[in-house]
Amino acid sequence: MLIALTSVKGSPGVTTFAVALAASWPAGARRVVVECDPAGGDLAQRFGLAASPGLLSLAAAARQPVDQDVVWNHTQPLPGGIQVMAGPPGAHQARAALGTLTSATSPLFAHRPAVAVFADCGRLDPGSPTEAVIRHADVLLVISGSHSDELAHLATRVHDLGRIAARACLVLAGGGHATNAVERELGIPVMARIPDDPSGAANYTGRAAPHRRRAGGLVRVASVVAQVLAAGPSREPSPPVLDAVQQVPGVPAQPTAASGVRVLRPPVLGKDVRS
Numbered sequence: 001m002l003i004a005l006t007s008v009k010g011s012p013g014v015t016t017f018a019v020a021l022a023a024s025w026p027a028g029a030r031r032v033v034v035e036c037d038p039a040g041g042d043l044a045q046r047f048g049l050a051a052s053p054g055l056l057s058l059a060a061a062a063r064q065p066v067d068q069d070v071v072w073n074h075t076q077p078l079p080g081g082i083q084v085m086a087g088p089p090g091a092h093q094a095r096a097a098l099g100t101l102t103s104a105t106s107p108l109f110a111h112r113p114a115v116a117v118f119a120d121c122g123r124l125d126p127g128s129p130t131e132a133v134i135r136h137a138d139v140l141l142v143i144s145g146s147h148s149d150e151l152a153h154l155a156t157r158v159h160d161l162g163r164i165a166a167r168a169c170l171v172l173a174g175g176g177h178a179t180n181a182v183e184r185e186l187g188i189p190v191m192a193r194i195p196d197d198p199s200g201a202a203n204y205t206g207r208a209a210p211h212r213r214r215a216g217g218l219v220r221v222a223s224v225v226a227q228v229l230a231a232g233p234s235r236e237p238s239p240p241v242l243d244a245v246q247q248v249p250g251v252p253a254q255p256t257a258a259s260g261v262r263v264l265r266p267p268v269l270g271k272d273v274r275s
């Protein structure tokens with residue numbers, strides 16, 4: 001299963017959530033986080049990984065015909081055991097590697113039902129090489145902040161993303177407008193809301209000492225999203241734009257509309273909602 005994660009603006013926590021989701025994936029399944037961000041990767045620096053193996057070494061290998069399982073030769077383990085394929089820190093190198101790894105025969109797109117590949121596509125600027133990853137993905141998670149400026153950017157892209165991805169799900173992050181207000185204004189359902197959880201995020205950005213690890217809000221949301229995605233698509237007919245696979249507890253169900261995107265006014269000062 002290929003799960004692509006992306007944002008449209010800012011740094012709402014895509015890389016952090018990709019690692020949290022992989023760590024929360026049901027036990028027994030092989031999983032790997034692939035850092036496809038065209039702006040360059042963060043995982044090697046955050047976790048003190050070696051420069052190679054990683055995305056660059058896989059791209060070099062994939063210039064020749066390769067076995068589908070070659071991916072595992074280009075990963076390194078994080079302290080918790082999750083395998084990651086770290087991207088190079090520089091955008092030029094990252095884009096060059098993605099040029100090779102987004103061809104139709106890319107080992108990243110090999111069909112592996114028993115493997116979960118979490119592709120961190122970074123910010124999806126128009127013309128990004130990671131559009132090919134999104135087209136091949138079984139699921140796309142679009143992660144966005146929830147303030148008016150962030151939602152305004154999201155509104156300009158979200159319907160296109162819903163069309164190019166097989167199954168696209170919107171995930172909000174942090175404080176800002178209430179989830180049901182965003183659903184109403186964008187006319188699409190929200191799959192989950194990642195809470196502002198700095199100590200939870202520290203676990204997945206190499207900043208937390210192992211003894212300080214605890215199951216906070218970020219971990220809880222990652223676990224629910226992992227269970228929903230691992231269970232596969234719901235049998236309900238999909239709404240035409242973004243597909244809310246299942247409402248996450250705490251996010252009220254909303255009727256969906258395929259059009260009529262509006263953008264919320266900023267919340268009244270002191271009334272930011274964090275649900």
Ligand SMILES: Nc1ncnc2c1ncn2[C@@H]1O[C@H](COP(=O)(O)OP(=O)(O)OP(=O)(O)O)[C@@H](O)[C@H]1O
Pocket residue numbers: 007010011012013014015016017037042122123194195196197198199201202205218
């Ligand atoms: N749920 C969260 N609560 C609090 N802080 C978070 C959360 N998720 C991520 N962060 C913090 O936000 C910062 C950015 O996170 P991250 O690198 O995951 O974002 P990103 O969307 O991948 O950004 P970029 O597109 O620049 O790569 C990091 O310092 C991380 O610790």
Ligand SMILES: [Mg+2]
Pocket residue numbers: 014015016037042120122
């Ligand atoms: Mg990132």
